[in-house]
Amino acid sequence: MTKKLDYQALSTELDTIMAELQRDDLDVDEALKHYERGLTLVKELEAYLETAENKITELKATFNKA
Amino acid sequence: MPLDAGEPEVSVSDFVALLNQALDYAFPSVTIVGELANFRVSKNRWVYFDLKDEFCSVKFFGTVYQLPGPLEDGMLLRVRGQPKLHNLYGFSVNVLSMAPAGEGSIRKAADLLQAKLTTxxxxxxxxxxxxxxxxxxxxxxxxxxxxxxxxxxxxxxxxxxxxxxxxxxxxxxxxxxxxxxxxxxxxxxxxxxxxxxxxxxxxxxxxxxxxxxxxxxxxxxxxxxxxxxxxxxxxxxxxxxxxxxxxxxxxxxxxxxxxxxxDRKALKAHLARQADELLRLGAVQMQAARQLLSLKTDSLHQYIEDLIKTKRSVYQTYQKLLAVLSPEATLKRGYAIVRSNGGQVLRSAKIKPGAIVEVQLADGRFTAQTKEKP
CATH class of the missing domain: 3.40.50.261 (Succinyl-CoA synthetase domains)
Structure with missing residues (x-):
């Protein structure tokens, strides 16, 4: 895993932006800002799906394994 | 039967100790499988039961903490324990651990436990x-x-x-x-x-x-x-x-x-759809912004045109008014302007007889001499 990304949080942010972009009273500056942020999010989420790997660690059991 | 004189005598306590030593040596622990019988719990803490088969029965002693769950007589149990001769109560196997054995008993034990935990x-x-x-x-x-x-x-x-x-x-x-x-x-x-x-x-x-x-x-x-x-x-x-x-x-x-x-495959497909939708929404927003701008430009043009039109009509009114009020227009209606010899406009008839005045009419001018007042 190259970067510590929270897929769920980013995905939720993208959903919010998409909903905002559907408003018809949106200021053009806001719309542009949302649009650019949306493109960044799509890229980051795609990268996550392509590259994120799982990490497995064994914890030493504290119980007696006699 | 005569006592064997050669055999050493032991006290009861020594016998119990010796037997336990021998049992310890022979069976540090033993696992026995048998059918549960005479199962009872005393003072919510101590557990007594027998394991038996067709021919034999053995007593066991343990605590409730070692129970795998609720038990019923007739179940098959696997018990690990240490055989002991108790100084007062006789022989029993002290339980180290116990579990139901065999499909039927395991199922039965699970059913009993399930009923208890469901409650x-x-x-x-x-x-x-x-x-x-x-x-x-x-x-x-x-x-x-x-x-x-x-x-x-x-x-x-x-x-x-x-x-x-x-x-x-x-x-x-x-x-x-x-x-x-x-x-x-x-x-x-x-x-x-x-x-x-x-x-x-x-x-x-x-x-x-x-x-x-x-x-x-x-x-x-x-x-x-x-x-x-x-x-x-x-x-x-x-x-x-x-x-x-x-x-x-x-x-x-x-x-x-x-x-x-x-599944990342499903999410990739979803993300691709979202990306398309994002592009579309961006285009829609820009189109809307462009339309709004064009509407504003149109209305700005309209405003300026209206303004010019209004101003122009006001000027035309002024022009007409000015034309009506101009001295030339007054002269045309038959009035005359009389000036003194010095060129000053005369507003009063108080002038000396015989004075030379200039009279301007709509069409040309002439000089005249005043006479006595009538």
Whole structure:
């Protein structure tokens, strides 16, 4: 895993932006800002799906394994 | 019968001590399988019972803490214990551990325990908590050598990434299994930063192999876990009490992995649709902005045109008024302007007789001399 990304949080942010972009009273500056942020999010989420790997660690059991 | 003079005599206490020494030497522990009979609990603490077969019966003594769950006479039990001759109560086997044996007894024990724990509310739907989807950190309780472990990690890796999986390796069958599984659940719960979900899995096996997951201690530990739990034991048809007590029951270890994380293939497709939609929405917003700008330009043009038109009509009115009020227009109506010889406009008739004045008419001018007043 190259970067510590929270897929769920980013995905939720993208959903919010998409909903905002559907408003018809949106200021053009806001719309542009949302649009650019949306493109960044799509890229980051795609990268996550392509590259994120799982990490497995064994914890030493504290119980007696006699 | 005459006493053998050569044989040493011992006291009763010495005999008991000697016999126990011999028993200890011969059987540091012994595991006996037999049918439960005369089962009774005394003072909520001590347990007395017999194990018997067709020909023999042996007494056992233990504590309620060693019980695998509720028991009934007639069940087949596997008991590990130490044979002892008690100084007052005679011979019995002191229980070290005990478990039901054989499919029928295991099923019966599980049924009795299930009935007891159901009454306590351990399996109530209202106790079930949601499991984070997908979790960022999983606490896995299983045997690392098992097929269940291999299946689970394979599916998680195939579907998703970025998950931290902490594993505690436990025995999933045999006598130490319940204590180890409980220990692992408690260890995860006691961590400063516990995982978001505890996953307890084991592959298929005989009822006896899966028995650890229907013991009272494991079932209670699953129900008591502060961290939400997913439990998958055996195949789809096997249903352990730990699964009933879990927040989520998965049919198999692979199914547990599927329930825990989304499939990245499906998410990629969804993301591609979202990206298309984002482009479309961006274009729609820009188009709307452009339309709004064009509307504003049009109305600006209209405003300026209207303004010019209004001003122009005001000027035209002024022009007409000016034309009407001009001296030329007055002269045209027959008036005349009379000026003194010095060129000053005369507004009064008080002038000397014989003075020369200039008279201007609409069309030309002449000089004149004044006479006496009439």
């Amino acid at each position: 306590e509310g351990l399996f109530d739907e209202g106790r079930k908590r949601p499991v984070p989807y997908p979790p960022k950190r999983i606490g896995l309780v299983t045997s690392r050598q098992s097929a269940a472990y291999a299946d689970f990690t394979k599916i998680i890796n195939a579907r998703w990434g970025g998950v931290q999986i902490d594993v505690i390796d436990v025995q999933v069958q045999g006598e130490p299994a319940p204590a180890q599984i409980v220990g692992a659940i408690e260890q995860f719960n006691a961590l400063g930063e516990p995982p978001e979900v505890i996953v307890i899995i084991r592959g298929g096996g005989s009822a006896e192999d899966l028995a650890a997951f229907s013991t009272e201690q494991v079932t209670r530990a699953v129900a008591a876990s502060r961290v939400p739990t997913i439990v998958a034991i055996g195949h789809e048809v096997d249903l352990s009490l730990a699964e009933l007590a879990a927040d989520v029951r998965a049919s198999t270890p692979s199914n547990a992995a599927e329930l825990l994380v989304p």
